[in-house]
Amino acid sequence: MPSEIPYLDEMSGAPAILVSANTLFTDLDGTLLGRGASILTDGQGKPNLDAVTAIAGLNAAGLRVVMTSGRNSRQLRESSRLLGWTDFIGELGCIRSYDRGAKVVYDTGVWPEGATQLGETPYEAIVRVGAVALLMERFPGLVEYHDPWNLDREVTHILRGNLPVAEAQALLDTLPLPVTIVDNGIIHPPRHHLTCDEIHAIHLVPTGTSKDRAIAQYLADRGASRGEALAIGDSAADVAMADATALMACVRNGLDDPYLIASARGRADVCATRATFGSGWAEFANAWLAARATSAAV
DSSP states (O other): OOTTSOBGGGOTTHHHHHHHOOEEEEOTBTTTBBTTTBTTBOTTSOBOOHHHHHHHHHHHTTOEEEEEOSSOHHHHHHHHHHHTOOOEEEGGGTEEEETTTTEEEEOOTTOOTTOSOTTOOHHHHHHHTTHHHHHHHHSTTTEEEOTTTTSSOSSOEEEEEOOOHHHHHHHHTTSSSOEEEEEEEEEOOSSOOOSOSSEEEEEEEETTOOHHHHHHHHHHHTTOOGGGEEEEESSHHHHGGGGGSSEEEEOGGGGGOHHHHHHHTTOTTEEEOSSOHHHHHHHHHHHHHHHHHHHHHO
């Protein structure tokens, strides 16, 4: 692992940051969840309870965890309830839900007023301007919908494949609505029709939206500061969460992604866990609990 991205236990200032934090923004796939998108498996798909045990510890300590994911509201609402959490940020920052849906906020970034037609969702607007069709026509075999996770979406599209991002973005820049490609890291779908070996989750989002923007807005809504927030993930898009939090951790498996390495290299507010997937998540959560316990005992 590059020396520019230190392990959590190598960061001398980490305990002080952890003590001050009360909220963790967490990615799901490839981070909290193991192979097969299960909280009960490790990266190889073997049964593992590390993440579940850590979640129980955080919940018992009264610490807030906010799912911050590319998944849609329906998925995140139910997943949050199952884990005892109340808030989530969905569709890569385009949806913020508070207190089990009592308040829901949508964000379309820099889109101008009237960008969507009467009765049209932002998701449908992206279809209307031809963004998905353009990519599939230009890059046959390299991109397809990430079925079934592409269903029930309100703002963004989720695809899978391996695109030359700069070239693909240049195509999208010709459209009448500003749409941005976000590569959300390596995935391992059980079935696909792609010709590429390494497959990534690829999101199409309204330009100007992001996880870090949503986190900053969430914290402002909660009357909280950046210094009270932590983040954890496994992709370059997740590293950007460090812009809105005091410390961001990459689970070890994320360091296999060159996009993440390029995004995290040299940042003083980004570290890595020694363990992968849910075990890495638990490593970070347990370090958070230990730092708070040590501070309370002094």
